[in-house]
Amino acid sequence: MIRRCLRVVAVFVTATLCVLAQSALPRLPDGHPDLQGLWMKSAGGFQGLFIGSLDGTNFAAGGRGGRGGRGPVAPQYPYTPEAAAERADRLRRGYEDPEAHCHLPGVPRALDQPGGLYPVQIIQDEKSVALLHEAMHDVRIIPTDNSAHPRNYWAWDGDSRGRWDGDTLVVDVSNFNGRTWLDMAANFVDENEHVVERFSVVDRDTIQYEATITDPTVFVRPVQMRFTLKRVPAEQQILEYSCLEGERSLQHYTAEDGGKKRREQ
Amino acid sequence: MRLVVAVATLAMLTAAVGVRSQGSSQSFVPGRLWDGKTPDFRGIWQVRDTAYVNIEGHAAERGIAASKSIVVDPPDGKIPYKPDALVTRQEHYRVRATADPSIKCYQAGVPRATYLATPLQILQSPGNLAIVYQQNHAFRVFHPDTRPHFDNTDWWMGDTRYRWEGDTLVADVVAQTDEAWLDQAGNFHSTEVHIVERYHMTGADTLEYEAKIEDPVVYTRPWTLRTVLYRVKEAGARIIEDECLEDANGVRHHIAPTDPRNLLKSDYTRWKR
Numbered sequence: 001m002i003r004r005c006l007r008v009v010a011v012f013v014t015a016t017l018c019v020l021a022q023s024a025l026p027r028l029p030d031g032h033p034d035l036q037g038l039w040m041k042s043a044g045g046f047q048g049l050f051i052g053s054l055d056g057t058n059f060a061a062g063g064r065g066g067r068g069g070r071g072p073v074a075p076q077y078p079y080t081p082e083a084a085a086e087r088a089d090r091l092r093r094g095y096e097d098p099e100a101h102c103h104l105p106g107v108p109r110a111l112d113q114p115g116g117l118y119p120v121q122i123i124q125d126e127k128s129v130a131l132l133h134e135a136m137h138d139v140r141i142i143p144t145d146n147s148a149h150p151r152n153y154w155a156w157d158g159d160s161r162g163r164w165d166g167d168t169l170v171v172d173v174s175n176f177n178g179r180t181w182l183d184m185a186a187n188f189v190d191e192n193e194h195v196v197e198r199f200s201v202v203d204r205d206t207i208q209y210e211a212t213i214t215d216p217t218v219f220v221r222p223v224q225m226r227f228t229l230k231r232v233p234a235e236q237q238i239l240e241y242s243c244l245e246g247e248r249s250l251q252h253y254t255a256e257d258g259g260k261k262r263r264e265q
Numbered sequence: 266m267r268l269v270v271a272v273a274t275l276a277m278l279t280a281a282v283g284v285r286s287q288g289s290s291q292s293f294v295p296g297r298l299w300d301g302k303t304p305d306f307r308g309i310w311q312v313r314d315t316a317y318v319n320i321e322g323h324a325a326e327r328g329i330a331a332s333k334s335i336v337v338d339p340p341d342g343k344i345p346y347k348p349d350a351l352v353t354r355q356e357h358y359r360v361r362a363t364a365d366p367s368i369k370c371y372q373a374g375v376p377r378a379t380y381l382a383t384p385l386q387i388l389q390s391p392g393n394l395a396i397v398y399q400q401n402h403a404f405r406v407f408h409p410d411t412r413p414h415f416d417n418t419d420w421w422m423g424d425t426r427y428r429w430e431g432d433t434l435v436a437d438v439v440a441q442t443d444e445a446w447l448d449q450a451g452n453f454h455s456t457e458v459h460i461v462e463r464y465h466m467t468g469a470d471t472l473e474y475e476a477k478i479e480d481p482v483v484y485t486r487p488w489t490l491r492t493v494l495y496r497v498k499e500a501g502a503r504i505i506e507d508e509c510l511e512d513a514n515g516v517r518h519h520i521a522p523t524d525p526r527n528l529l530k531s532d533y534t535r536w537k538r
Contacts (some may be wrong), residue, residue, distance in 0.1 A: 126299075132406065137402055137404060138402060141386065141388070143503075150501075153505070156506060157506055188440070244371060
């Protein structure tokens with residue numbers, strides 16, 4: 001009997017500790033973790049590692065992405081033979097990164113911006129989680145009602161629908177326009193891209209971000225990406241990013257894109 | 266008996282609220298966020314007039330309905346330009362078909378972004394406020410006015426500090442570029458422009474917007490514009506991606522990747538064939 005009582009007490013204490021740990025996370029009244037604040041990707045991801053590597057060298061695959069081996073999962077793009085040839089061809093042609101034309105970066109590139117450069121502001125309520133990205137002044141307002149993707153809609157950032165899986169925000173992203181690059185090095189996806197993102201609150205100042213990218217016409221298996229978002233001190237603020245408005249390098253605007261004509265007006 | 270009193274009291278309160286909301290527009294009381302304090306302005310909003318063509322009013326043209334001036338002060342509905350500035354505005358007007366920054370897909374600026382032909386969405390939570398404008402996916406994060414402006418640069422959407430005056434959202438905006446226009450007609454300001462915006466709900470689905478615009482470089486005195494935003498109520502309404510920079514006709518945007526129109530000049534052709 002005494003032993004049984006002790007067991008009950010042990011279970012109770014464990015449960016209490018669990019509840020305490022959980023309640024330490026900031027939460028909204030609906031009980032879901034509060035993701036709000038200004039966040040910055042910490043070292044890692046794929047993008048930052050590609051700066052200056054337009055020859056397509058995949059530094060990240062060499063495992064340089066993180067400190068002490070605890071960094072992001074290195075990207076391994078498992079291209080189909082046709083897609084591998086296409087990527088090589090894009091590199092050979094010097095075919096240009098859409099983001100260099102001020103197009104929206106797509107997902108997960110929206111968050112996978114060069115580390116430490118562009119923060120993202122998150123505003124959340126019981127119906128949605130909004131990501132306001134400094135980079136490209138990209139905006140994603142993600143409904144958290146697990147609603148269905150629309151028909152007849154294609155976009156650079158696709159269409160995002162979220163749901164809560166315990167304390168993790170899971171976002172299903174589909175309806176891509178098929179023109180997105182994953183980085184500056186011509187790694188690409190087409191309109192069959194499908195992304196599942198997971199935002200997990202680790203503590204008050206840390207969100208673990210994970211993206212699984214599938215694209216059956218480009219990759220033979222899913223690609224995974226993982227990095228952390230760290231809270232930016234409250235005295236800082238998001239600044240304005242005017243890609244096009246500040247653009248002075250006309251070489252980015254090729255006649256093929258229709259841009260040159262527009263710039264000459 | 267106690268129950269009867271309670272019900273009666275409740276009925277009186279309900280009636281009182283009803284009268285309030287039916288009274289003058291000043292008396293509408295918006296809902297609150299979950300802190301129980303902050304007025305709830307969340308939603309998708311859009312103007313219904315065409316003042317974005319010319320805020321001083323314009324006749325109907327090329328399939329666009331006419332609009333009256335939304336300038337409420339001065340009473341004549343005209344922006345009080347200094348003589349030199351008026352000349353500049355007339356020049357802007359002459360070349361507006363190509364010189365309007367919006368045609369180049371630039372962010373619209375304040376207050377222009379508010380009365381465009383595209384919706385905006387107000388995002389709120391206690392202590393947080395931002396407005397997302399569909400056109401060119403521009404957004405503004407509103408910061409509490411307890412911290413000074415970030416005003417050592419010229420931005421398209423300016424730097425915004427806000428406070429609540431009762432149920433009115435009052436925003437102070439500086440740090441705007443002089444390249445922005447106020448409408449398609451070439452009305453403009455300089456980098457010295459200082460704007461005080463007032464957002465006020467006059468009903469459950471109407472948001473009155475007022476902007477007092479001060480700029481000693483361009484105007485002889487401060488002036489004010491006022492318009493009304495209506496709640497977009499279509500089921501499933503959302504701000505959609507608005508990527509102006511597609512091609513000359515925006516042809517590729519939101520068109521199926523396999524649509525023949527999309528395959529005309531895209532690199533996509535090479536990959537798919």
